[in-house]
Amino acid sequence: MLVLSRKETQRIRVGDSVVVTIVKVSGDKVRVGIEAPSDMLVLRDELEPWATADAAAPPLLTTDVAVNVA
Structure with a gap:
């Protein structure tokens, strides 16, 4: 694992x-x-189990998830 220190921005x-x-x-x-x-799935680690439990289940969206529009 690579560990880096970063500051804001x-x-x-x-x-x-x-x-x-x-x-x-x-x-x-x-x-x-x-x-x-947009074709790359970006998911918080605590949401990952849905993929193994039920591949058909959609990921949960919360207010802190933003859609990549670029």
């Missing part, structure tokens, strides 16, 4: 098509923005 590039931006740091929480191709 700094970015991390993953491959040619994914950019992770540190949007805000507040106490013990970090708000992260992820730019990825």
Whole structure:
């Protein structure tokens, strides 16, 4: 595992098509923005079990999930 330290507004590039931006740091929480191709599934780790439990079940959307429109 690669572990990096970043400050607000700094970015991390993953491959040619994914950019992770540190949007805000507040106490013990970090708000992260992820730019990825629309055909790439980006999912919080706690939502992953739906894929193994029932492949037909849609992922859950919450208010902190934004759709990539790029």
